[in-house]
Amino acid sequence: MAANGKSRNLESFVKQQLEGAQKRFGDLEQEAGKVFRTLKARSKGQAREVEKLLGQINSDALLENPKVKEFGRKATQVSTDLRKRLDGLQTKAVEAVGVASQAQVKELNRELSRLSKKLDQLLPASVKKVTSRGSRVSAS
CATH class of the missing domain: 1.20.5 (Single alpha-helices involved in coiled-coils or other helix-helix interfaces)
Structure with a gap:
């Protein structure tokens, strides 16, 4: 018990x-x-x-300007870097909150299953009888 x-x-x-x-x-x-x-x-x-x-501004002439093209490439690179940093911050925030990652949850489930099997092996047969609803039935 x-x-x-x-x-x-x-x-x-x-x-x-x-x-x-x-x-x-x-x-x-x-x-x-x-x-x-x-x-x-x-x-x-x-x-x-x-x-x-x-x-x-004349947009056609502006888009052909080499400096504008370079600025566009840099803006795209900065955007990509920012997205990576935000993803990292999100991961750190989840860790700081104390929430388990998916891998940790899977590991906990495996451990609970293993412990449940050990518990089933240790309990006497009369205690292990369970109805389909999950309530325990005592053996007389």
Whole structure:
């Protein structure tokens, strides 16, 4: 019976950790939403300014300019680097929140399965009888 209590303690611990992680994710999501809305509002104003300036310039001649082509290549490179950094930050944020990665979750599931099999081997047959609903049936 002590193994059953340990199993419940483990389930309770895992549940508490998941609930805490969900709350932290919710908080992070709210913060990210605020930052995103702020950046979106800023970018709209800047986009209008750029459109206004572009309307004043002959775009065909501008696109053929070697300096503009080089600027376009650099902008693409910066965009790629920024995306990589954001992906890294996202990974660090998930780690900081204390949430297990997919690989860690799979490893935990494997370990739980292994422990469950060991537990099944240790329990007497009368305790192991289980109905299709998962409730225990006592042997008389």
